[in-house]
Amino acid sequence: MTYEFIPKMLQRAIWVPTRLLLRYFIHLEIEGTDNIKNLPRGIIFALNHSSELDPIVLPASFPFLSRHFPMFYTSRERSFYKNSSWRKLFYGGALFKFWGAYPVQAGQHNYEASLETHIEILNHKNSLCIFPEGYKTRDGNLGKGKGGVAYLSFKTGLPVVPVALTNLWKIGFKNFILRRRYTVISFGAPIYPKDLFAFCGGAPKITPDRNDFVIAADLVMRNIATLLAVAENLTPPNISVKFPSGNKRYEKQTTTPINAGTSADPMGSAVKKR
Numbered sequence: 542m543t544y545e546f547i548p549k550m551l552q553r554a555i556w557v558p559t560r561l562l563l564r565y566f567i568h569l570e571i572e573g574t575d576n577i578k579n580l581p582r583g584i585i586f587a588l589n590h591s592s593e594l595d596p597i598v599l600p601a602s603f604p605f606l607s608r609h610f611p612m613f614y615t616s617r618e619r620s621f622y623k624n625s626s627w628r629k630l631f632y633g634g635a636l637f638k639f640w641g642a643y644p645v646q647a648g649q650h651n652y653e654a655s656l657e658t659h660i661e662i663l664n665h666k667n668s669l670c671i672f673p674e675g676y677k678t679r680d681g682n683l684g685k686g687k688g689g690v691a692y693l694s695f696k697t698g699l700p701v702v703p704v705a706l707t708n709l710w711k712i713g714f715k716n717f718i719l720r721r722r723y724t725v726i727s728f729g730a731p732i733y734p735k736d737l738f739a740f741c742g743g744a745p746k747i748t749p750d751r752n753d754f755v756i757a758a759d760l761v762m763r764n765i766a767t768l769l770a771v772a773e774n775l776t777p778p779n780i781s782v783k784f785p786s787g788n789k790r791y792e793k794q795t796t797t798p799i800n801a802g803t804s805a806d807p808m809g810s811a812v813k814k815r
Contacts, residue, residue: 548611548641559601573728583666590672592709609668614642652692663697681710686762688754700731705768725772
C-alpha cells in the first residue's frame with residue numbers, strides 16, 4: 542500500500558532522537574516488551590489517551606527494527622479541530638496522514654462504515670493504535686471504552702494489546718523541560734478475539750438494550766486499568782501520578798484482569814517490576 546511508505550520512513554527517521562529525548566525529559570521506562578516481541582505484524586494497540594505525546598511515545602517504545610512499524614492511528618476528522626486554536630492548523634490534515642493517522646468517520650452509527658479505512662489497514666497486516674475511550678481524558682481518570690476497539694478485533698481476527706501510559710496528563714512544556722515527570726509505558730499480554738468474546742460464545746450482537754462490542758471493550762479497559770495500577774509501583778514515590786483508582790468504574794477491577802494470555806499470568810511480563 543502506497544500510504545505505508547511515508548509513515549514508515551518518518552517514524553524510523555525520528556526514532557533515535559525521539560527515544561533519547563523521551564528517556565531524558567520524561568524518564569521514560571518501558572515495561573512488558575516481552576508481550577509483543579514475538580507477535581506478528583498486524584496488531585491492535587489499545588492505549589489510554591492522556592496527552593498529545595501519546596502517539597509519539599508509543600512507536601518510540603518499540604525496538605528500532607520492530608516489525609510493528611509503521612504504526613497507524615485512529616483520529617478525529619479535521620473539522621473536529623476547527624475551534625481548537627493552533628491545533629486546527631495541523632491536526633486532521635496531511636500532517637496527520639504523514640504520521641499514519643486516519644480519521645474515524647464519526648456519526649455513522651455503524652462500526653463497519655466508521656472504521657472502514659482502519660479495517661483495511663489491519664487487513665494488510667499493519668499495526669494500529671486506537672484510543673478506546675475516543676477522547677483525551679479531561680480529568681486524568683480512565684474513561685469508558687467504546688465498542689470500536691472490539692469490533693476491529695472481531696472483524697479482522699487480530700489480537701488487542703492493552704497499553705498503559707502514565708503521568709503525561711497535563712504535562713505542559715514547563716514540566717517537560719524541567720524533567721518533572723516520570724513516565725511508564727506498559728504493554729500487556731495480547732487479548733485474542735476468542736477470549737475477548739468468550740462471554741457471548743464468540744458471536745457478538747447489538748440489540749436495543751445490549752452492545753456486545755461495548756462489553757468486550759470494557760474488558761480491554763480493565764486490562765489497561767490493571768497495567769496503570771501496576772505502573773504506580775514503578776514510578777518514583779515522590780512524583781505525583783494520576784491513576785484511575787479514584788474512578789469507581791475501575792477501582793475494584795484493577796486487581797482482577799481478564800484472562801489475556803495465560804491464566805497464571807494474564808498480564809504477561811508487564812507485571813514484573815524493574
